[in-house]
Amino acid sequence: MKPILQVRDLITRFYSVDGVVHAINGVTFDLYASETLAVVGESGSGKSVTMMSLVGLIPMPPGKVEGGQALLEKGDGHLDLLSLSDDQLRHVRGGQIGFIFQDPISSLNPTMTIGQQIAESMTEHLGLSQAEARSSTIKLLRNVGIPDAEKRYNAYPHHFSGGMRQRVMIAIAVACEPKIVIADEPTTALDVTVQAQIVDLVKRLQDQMGMAVAWITHDLGVVAGIADRVLVMYGGTVVESARVDDLYEDPHHPYTIGLLKAIPRLDESGNDETEKLTSIEGTPPDLYQELTLCPFAPRCDYVFDRCWQQLPPLIQVDDQHSAACFYDVKRGEPRDDIE
C-alpha cells in the first residue's frame, strides 16, 4: 500500500513570552489511503499540533514549523505541504484535507444558516454555483443523517442539539470529498450515545468516499473500535506506532504498556476482584526544555542510564510496528541494536 501522506521529522515550536515551547520534536508517520489512523496521547503530547502544523492552522506567530516534510500524494508526484504558500494551503484545507473539531457548539457561526456554512466550501473549492451548492448541501445533510434536510438548510446553529451540530461539522469536513479527514477528538464534547452515532457516521462516510481518517483521541476505548493503526504520542514525539491489534496485544513502549494497564476491562476483571487499575506516576515532560533524553524516562519503570543521555529513535520492532525505546521489554534487557 502506498501512503497518501508522509510526514517526516516534523518540528514545531512556539515562541512564547515565557520561553520556547518544544511542542513537536521530530514526528514521523505515514497515512494510507482509506485507513483510520488513531493518534493517541495525553493533553499536550502534540496530537493536535502535529495535524494543525501540516496545514498551517497553528497560530503564527507564536507558532513556527521549523523542520520536516509533509508529502501529500498528488497525481503521480507529491506536494510538500510545509513548503506551500498560504494561498495554496488554503486550497488544501477543505479541498483535500477536511477537519472535524472537538466542540461543535462553538465551531458553527451563529449568524449563518447551517446550509450556508456547508455550501461555503463547495463554492470555494469545487467552483459550484450557489444553486448547485445548495442542492449538494441538502443531499449531504441527508447523508449525514439530518432529517427534513430542505427545511433545515435555513436553520441556525442554535436550533440544533450538540449531536446534530457535530453532524453538520462532519458535513462541512467532507463537503468537497477530501482524501484525508482529520478528526480532532470529535466525540469528546458529546454524550455517550451520541458519540457512538458520530463514530458510526464517520465510518460510513469513510466507506462511501474512501477517505483516510486521522482520528485524534485520548480514549483508547474508541481507538479499539475504529482504528486500523495507532500512533502513540508523548512529549511531542511518536513513541509507538502499530496496527491496532498488535498494539493492544503486544505493546513495546513502556508508556503504551502503562496506558493499556490504566484502561478498565470487563473481560479480565472477573478473575481477581482485588485487581486495581494502575496509573502512570509522575507528570508529562516540561516542553520548555529541548528534548535531549527520552521524554518518558522520569516516569518509566524500565529506565536505565542510556535513557538519560539520548533521545531514543523510532525503530522497527516488528512488521509495521515501531517503538522509540532503548529497552526491549520482551526480552527484559536493553537493546543493543540501536546506534
Add this chain to the structure above:
Amino acid sequence: MTTAAPPVDFDQFEEQTWKTRLAYVTRLLLRDRGGTLGFILFILIVLTALLAPVVSPQDPLEQNLRAAKQPPAWEEGGSWEQPLGTDTLGRDMLSRIIYGTRVSLTVGFFGVLIAGTLGMVAGLTAGYLGGRVDSVIMGVVNVFLAIPYLVFVVVVAAILGRNLINVILIFGITDSPIFARVTRGEVLRIRESGYVESATSAGAGTARILFDHILPNLIGPLITLATFEMSAMIFYEAGLSFLGLSVPPSIPSWGNMLQVGRQYLTIYPWIATWPGVAIAITALSFNLLGDWLRDVLDPRLRRSRN
C-alpha cells in the same frame, strides 16, 4: 455534556423573507416591555423631528413680546394657544421643543454614523491585522482618548465657528475611539472563536472570514453601542448648547433653551423644565431600545429567552 435543544418548529425556516423576519423581531420586541416602550418613544421622536413643520402649532422663531413668559395652559394666565407656555421672547415652547428634536437627532444620528464608521474601520484593521498595525492604531486611539474633550471642542468651535456640521464632526471624531476599542475587542474574540477556526480549516480566505464570519458577528454589539452613544451625544450636544458652544441661538435646540431657562428657573420654571423633560425622555427611549437590542442581537441571550 451537551444540553438538548428545545424542540424547534422547522417550518419557520422554510422561507426566510423580510416578512417572516419582521414578524420574528416584532415577537421579540413585544416580549420586552421596556423595549416596547423605548421603541414606541423612539418612533414618536423620529416622526416629530421629520414632521416638525407639520406638527408644530407655531413658528418656533416668531417672537411675541406681549405674550412673553406665559405659563403652560393649565396654570393661571396660560393659554391653549401656547400649551406649554412661552419663553422670554414670547416664542411658543411646544414648537421650539419640537424643532429642537431635529438638532438633537441630527447630531446623534450623524455623529454616531461618523464615529461608528471611523471606529469600525480602525478597530477592524487593528484587530484583524494585529502586530505593528494594531499598536499604531491603538496608540492613536489612546492619544485621542487622552485629549480633554471639552477643551478640544472649545478650540475647534472657536476656530471653525459654531454650526451644526462642526458639532457633528467633533462628536464623530472624538467618539470614534470608543467604537474602535469595542470593535477591536470583538474582532479579537471572534478571530479566536471556533467558527473562524473551522472556516479557516475549510479553506475560507481572508475576505470570506471578514465578511461572512467577523462582520455579521460584530454588527450586534456595535448597533447596541451605537444606540447608547446616540443617547450620550444628545446629552453632550445639550451640554454644549448650554455652554453656548453648539448651534447659534437662532436655531432652537434643547440645550439653548435650557440655558435661557436657567436664569429664570425660580420665577418661570417651565422655560427650563420642558427641554429638560425632552432630553430625559429621548435618552430614556434610546437606552431602553439599546438594552433590548443587546438582548436580541446576541444569539446566546436570545436563545435563553425563547
